[in-house]
Amino acid sequence: MTHQAGRHFLQIPGPTNVPDRILRAMDYPTIDHRGPDFRALGERIFGKIGKVFGAAGPVFIYPASGTGAWEAALVNTLSPGDRVLMFETGHFATLWKKLAERLGLKPEFIEGDWRHGADADAIGERLAADNAHEIKAVCVVHNETSTGCVSPIAAVRRAIDAANHPALLLVDTISSLGSIDYRHDEWGVDVTVAGSQKGLMLPPGLSFNAVSEKALEASKTAGLARSYWAWDEMLEPNRNGFFPYTPATNLLYGLDTALDMLEEEGLAEVFARHDRHAAATRAAVEAWGLEVLCADEAAHSSSLTAVMMPGGKGADAFRKVVLDHFDMSLGAGLTKLADRIFRIGHLGDFNDLTLMGTLSGVEMGLKLAGVEHRAGGAQAALDHLAAAAAEPAMRAAAE
Known part of the structure; x- marks a missing residue:
């Protein structure tokens, strides 16, 4: 190998x-x-x-x-x-x-x-x-x-x-x-x-x-x-x-x-970190012109994001391209969703830079696999993370 x-x-x-x-x-x-x-x-x-x-x-x-x-x-x-x-x-x-x-x-x-x-x-x-x-x-x-x-x-x-x-x-x-x-x-x-x-x-x-x-x-x-x-x-x-x-x-x-x-991190901070990464991932998916599987905004998971493939299938071929080219494993669709979605995990010991590496790999994989999408998803996630990082300083200045 x-x-x-x-x-x-x-x-x-x-x-x-x-x-x-x-x-x-x-x-x-x-x-x-x-x-x-x-x-x-x-x-x-x-x-x-x-x-x-x-x-x-x-x-x-x-x-x-x-x-x-x-x-x-x-x-x-x-x-x-x-x-x-x-x-x-x-x-x-x-x-x-x-x-x-x-x-x-x-x-x-x-x-x-x-x-x-x-x-x-x-x-x-x-x-x-x-x-x-x-x-x-x-x-x-x-x-x-x-x-x-x-x-x-x-x-x-x-x-x-x-x-x-x-x-x-x-x-x-x-x-x-x-x-x-x-x-x-x-x-x-x-x-x-x-x-x-x-x-x-x-x-x-x-x-x-x-x-x-x-x-x-x-x-x-x-x-x-x-x-x-x-x-x-x-x-x-x-x-x-x-x-x-x-x-x-x-x-x-x-x-x-x-x-x-x-x-040590604090559970409230752990949950906020997961919320931030999930929101940034959804921003990337929207910018790509793809659709998040979860259809209820109030029910979006902060542990993972399931993304629907345009055309309804081909998710497994796309995941293989990402694995072969970038050594990254994405989650498969299961049973009813087999080959129709891919899942991005953003939970556990995970930070902003890891998320950006993940989303960059997804965006490059979409292009290499010939999946119809718009460019700019990784940048949308970066913009979201940058805005989130600036919020504490802005609140402090306002006080």
């Missing part, structure tokens, strides 16, 4: 680039996971992790992908044959539904067009009609990674409450946690699902359930079989910094450092 100079631009919507500081932390020697050094590590992590979720209650950590955390959320709270209300926001909402079916649940899918987030009013209407309270949980993907659309979780909670319905609220934040504002307690979420490989800046391999008191109470009578995923097996060891099985020690080293990095 021919060597390509420089770093690979991994601009898919996760896994994201892992910062050197986290890589160095993970390079420490593995320690005894029953010893005092590990206990100190575990206590540090459990003392910090809730802040990222906005959760005061337990956060369970599994050596697993986000799919494992999906399963853990369901098996700890539900029983065979339970009805679950879900919303078709895209590919990953669909996969969660299929997982629920395999577990013996009865998911009901509210149809969506893959260009909007979940409709809180539609969820509320369905729950209001469920007089017998047969629906035991509502499952929503906060940021649909396949489409770049965000669902209004606070509005979904209000809809559940307005219907006076006891259903649990389960939310997938796999591609939003640590990138987009999220508030587990304040929004009344019962189980928040997350993964390590996106906004938390780690490699794949850790997943999370943040849980409410209501969810813990539901777990006491839930009838789905569980062992590895069981919350009750985790509670007591976690209180002392330990796990009931061999944990992913070196990934936990990285998590400890990642939580420090998020706290």
Whole structure:
């Protein structure tokens, strides 16, 4: 193979680039996971992790992908044959539904067009009609990674409450946690699902359930079989910094450092940075004369931007040109969107210059691939970033 100079631009919507500081932390020697050094590590992590979720209650950590955390959320709270209300926001909402079916649940899918987030009013209407309270949980993907659309979780909670319905609220934040504002307690979420490989800046391999008191109470009578995923097996060891099985020690080293990095930057600043990069990316797409897949301005994702190909297909050939010429990976369209879109990830440990390298690669790739577009997208993004950088100084001068 021919060597390509420089770093690979991994601009898919996760896994994201892992910062050197986290890589160095993970390079420490593995320690005894029953010893005092590990206990100190575990206590540090459990003392910090809730802040990222906005959760005061337990956060369970599994050596697993986000799919494992999906399963853990369901098996700890539900029983065979339970009805679950879900919303078709895209590919990953669909996969969660299929997982629920395999577990013996009865998911009901509210149809969506893959260009909007979940409709809180539609969820509320369905729950209001469920007089017998047969629906035991509502499952929503906060940021649909396949489409770049965000669902209004606070509005979904209000809809559940307005219907006076006891259903649990389960939310997938796999591609939003640590990138987009999220508030587990304040929004009344019962189980928040997350993964390590996106906004938390780690490699794949850790997943999370943040849980409410209501969810813990539901777990006491839930009838789905569980062992590895069981919350009750985790509670007591976690209180002392330990796990009931061999944990992913070196990934936990990285998590400890990642939580420090998020706290040092400040979550509000992290969210503002992601918002800025997303807005600059959309400015570039508009300048190119292309269309963002998400059709609702209020639902635009700050983690990624999905871009529709003119003519409806050819996205995979375009992504190959970008990879071959510029050593940059862009996200593919999934299932219904296969070959119709490409996705630009702008989340995790990501700054203005990285964004400009990414958008420059996209613009050069559009030209090389012969994709119909206008020039000037990268310049539009530069103008947006320059204006954003000038805003604090302008505000200070005005004061």
